Amino acid sequence: MNVPFKITRLTGELLESAVANPPEPHRHDHEELVILTGGMPVHLVDFTSTRLEAPMIIYIAKGKVHSIHPDPNTRGWVIRYTNELIPESRFNFYSNFSDQVNFQLNPDYCASDLNALCEMMLKEYKSPKPNYEIVRHLLSAVLARIDADRKQDDQESSPAGSMYTTTFNSFLKILENNYKRPEGVDFYADKLNMGSRNLNLISQAIFGKSITEIIETRKLIEARRLLLNSDLTVANIAYELGYNENSYFTRVFRKKTGVTPTAFREKMQNIIS
Known part of the structure; x- marks a missing residue:
């Protein structure tokens, strides 16, 4: 991505071709936040498909190989930004421990707040000379609003x-x-x-x-990153992640992803090449 920020409103017209011909899996060089306000698209991450249901927040970390297959009712916003614009966020932190970072919003969530912030970002983004400092503050507000809603849900679901x-x-x-x-x-x-x-x-x-499960997931997320971005052998990756036996690492990886580490590396290289 040659700019630090992009925002797109998901409309029926925009998604018409994607509904008929779902996009191929691809890898990002940026962070992506999807605010899903309508529809039930399918999200494919590392060969695992999940049916999403609006309203929902979907976060895709930099380097993830994924694709979203919209249905005719899919609506919302897609926000793409570089790590330099927002160096750290709770979504980015959680992405190290979960294969997919999705946050289900309540049906009566504050759509007006999020939509207003997205409208302001879109207006600034489309201006002749976007001020990315303004965009950064608006995007920070979006992330803070989502995080506040999540914390409120935690407190309402349990006093502790x-x-x-x-x-x-x-x-x-x-x-x-x-x-x-x-x-x-x-x-x-x-x-x-x-x-x-x-x-x-x-x-x-x-x-x-x-x-x-969380410990194992963290290890396997790092394993997939190393398989994609390094020349380390499968045995070396297993050792790097604290597995005493390569065969045990392979069994755990296959149980989680459905393929061996070697097959995963080959399939991903074919996708992104």
Whole structure:
């Protein structure tokens, strides 16, 4: 992407050809945020398809290979931006621990707020000389609005929601610094001065997955990144990620993705070449 920011309104006219001929999987050199306000498109990420249902926020991290197949009712906004414009966001952070980062909005979500911010970004983007500092502030406001809604949902769903979120985010930060080590749930529970059972309960409540599943997902996301962006052998990648045996790494990778690491690398190289 030769500019730091792009925004597109998803209309029936714009998506007509994509509905008839769904786009091929492709890899981004930018971050992408989709605000889905209508429809039920299919999202394909690393050979795994998921049916999405509006209203929803979809975040696609830089480097992901994906495609979105819209249906005739798909509506919303697509926002593309460089990492330099918004260096860090909660979506970017969570993308390290989940194959897809989707946030289901309540049907009565504040559409007017998000739509107004997108309209202002679109107006600035289409101006003869866009001011990307203004765009950055508006996009930051969009991300803050979404994050505020998510936190409110956490608090409404459980009185302990806010505390759970804080503990869970602390776990993710510790995991990010240790995921290459062959450590399990007990290691992370000890770091947080709590029991393994309680940590798993918090993980299930916030993320819908066990701690073991999240650890494994983080390892496999890094494995896919290395398979795509490095010349390391499968055996070297397994060692890099703390797997004692290459054969065990291959079994885990195949169970998660449906293909072996070698087949994944070959398929992805064919897609992006």
